[in-house]
Amino acid sequence: MIWQVFGILFVTAFLWKLLASLNKILSERGAIRKLPCPPGAHWLFGHQKQGPFDPGYKWLLDTVKAFPRVFTLWQGVLPLPVLVHPDTIKPLLTGAVANTKSAFYDLFADWVGDGLVRSKSAKWKRNRRLLTHSFHLDVLRTYTPVFNDCVEVLIGKMDQLAAQGKPIDVNHELVLCTFDVILRTAFSYKSDCQIEAGDPLTTPRDFLDTLLMAKDEDGNGFTVEEMADEVNTFMFAGHETTATSMTWLLYNLAKYPEHQTKIREEVDEILGDRDSDRIITKDLNRMAYTTLVMKESMRMMTAGPLVSRVLTAPYTIDGVTLPVGTMLGISIHQLHHNPSVWGEDHMEFKPSRFLPENLAKMDPFAFLSFSAGSRNCIGQQFALNKIKVFVARILRRFRLSLVPGDPAPVANMTVVSKPVIPLYIRLQQINGKS
Numbered sequence: 001m002i003w004q005v006f007g008i009l010f011v012t013a014f015l016w017k018l019l020a021s022l023n024k025i026l027s028e029r030g031a032i033r034k035l036p037c038p039p040g041a042h043w044l045f046g047h048q049k050q051g052p053f054d055p056g057y058k059w060l061l062d063t064v065k066a067f068p069r070v071f072t073l074w075q076g077v078l079p080l081p082v083l084v085h086p087d088t089i090k091p092l093l094t095g096a097v098a099n100t101k102s103a104f105y106d107l108f109a110d111w112v113g114d115g116l117v118r119s120k121s122a123k124w125k126r127n128r129r130l131l132t133h134s135f136h137l138d139v140l141r142t143y144t145p146v147f148n149d150c151v152e153v154l155i156g157k158m159d160q161l162a163a164q165g166k167p168i169d170v171n172h173e174l175v176l177c178t179f180d181v182i183l184r185t186a187f188s189y190k191s192d193c194q195i196e197a198g199d200p201l202t203t204p205r206d207f208l209d210t211l212l213m214a215k216d217e218d219g220n221g222f223t224v225e226e227m228a229d230e231v232n233t234f235m236f237a238g239h240e241t242t243a244t245s246m247t248w249l250l251y252n253l254a255k256y257p258e259h260q261t262k263i264r265e266e267v268d269e270i271l272g273d274r275d276s277d278r279i280i281t282k283d284l285n286r287m288a289y290t291t292l293v294m295k296e297s298m299r300m301m302t303a304g305p306l307v308s309r310v311l312t313a314p315y316t317i318d319g320v321t322l323p324v325g326t327m328l329g330i331s332i333h334q335l336h337h338n339p340s341v342w343g344e345d346h347m348e349f350k351p352s353r354f355l356p357e358n359l360a361k362m363d364p365f366a367f368l369s370f371s372a373g374s375r376n377c378i379g380q381q382f383a384l385n386k387i388k389v390f391v392a393r394i395l396r397r398f399r400l401s402l403v404p405g406d407p408a409p410v411a412n413m414t415v416v417s418k419p420v421i422p423l424y425i426r427l428q429q430i431n432g433k434s
């Protein structure tokens, strides 16, 4: 008898859960169906046949033009509302309607564990506070010499290629070089991965040190497992993103040599008659023109094209209320090419968009290469400093140009928007000191 009662209770609980899930799916879908939807979605394959993620992002560019605030992307039978305008994105990133990441990030779970990119609520809050010390200006300052050391290895390889009249496979070399930076800054390990195996190195303070020293108000630090997750997270979040951003930056400089010249002039003026080309931390704030070009390059092709959140409060967009639990995408690449935000000339490379007088008129949620709000990129300043050092050093030594006859590069819509096929750039040595 007792087993029968248990059996009935079990079946009732199961059915209850099933109905609740069904109800949730139906109410989510009911609301999502009221949002604008690009034409041509197949009942089974969704927008798959339109090739939404095809290299070149043509579908994405056409779609943001036609649907400049929000649209539904059908991935097979799964609908994903996608936000592409600062007004619709802002409530998500400020935490007003969403304060947690979606299941999208579970794709990286095996790699990053429960590190900062994935962790939620109280754990994320505590760890973000502890990790913020690792990116304090005093810590960042100690990395500038490391950036110089690593780019010098790259410049050595570029010298050889230039002497042989060969172009450089930029993404390949930059991935190696940024990996070298991570090993040296995170573990004080001079890997020489750009060339061959190497030795431990001593830097004033590395990332691992700062993790070991971090303590919360109760005096507790990271557990070994937490440290492993955070180290993996930083390798994951900081490596390919920076290499890819630099790849597109060098490509844009090769394509638009007038900006190369202006950056070179800026760097020449900063270095003056110093004996060495090494960039020091206080030079970084003086690289105003370089910063404009960097940001415009990141707008044109952002390294992380998509982030995602799940609603923790109902969210009404243009009269449609989406229920708690709905997963949404924020399409940063489309936001950066939204003609209603950036104008009809959004495909033009115009660093002046980021001049202070234009920035003052710009919505703070219009440029989101590093996202925004409390879950913005913790490594932003680290990445920007590194890119500045790399660009200054490379442009002092080389004139960059495109390889005549090479096809225009297109990006892959993966987690990181890397070029689909190797992207080569021609190098012409000019001057420069070591």
Ligand code: HEM
Residues within 6 Å of the ligand: 116, 117, 118, 128, 233, 234, 237, 238, 239, 241, 242, 245, 302, 303, 304, 307, 308, 368, 369, 370, 371, 374, 375, 376, 377, 378, 379, 380, 382, 383
């Ligand atoms: C140009 C290079 C970079 C770009 C474009 C970039 C972009 C981003 C973006 C868009 C996010 C938000 C992700 C989301 O909400 O899902 C993010 C978060 C994050 N980034 Fe970066 N990132 C870069 C470099 C770095 C570096 C160098 C590091 C570390 C050394 C880093 C560590 C992180 C971490 C840990 C998070 C998660 C922060 C949190 O949720 O609290 N990133 N990054």
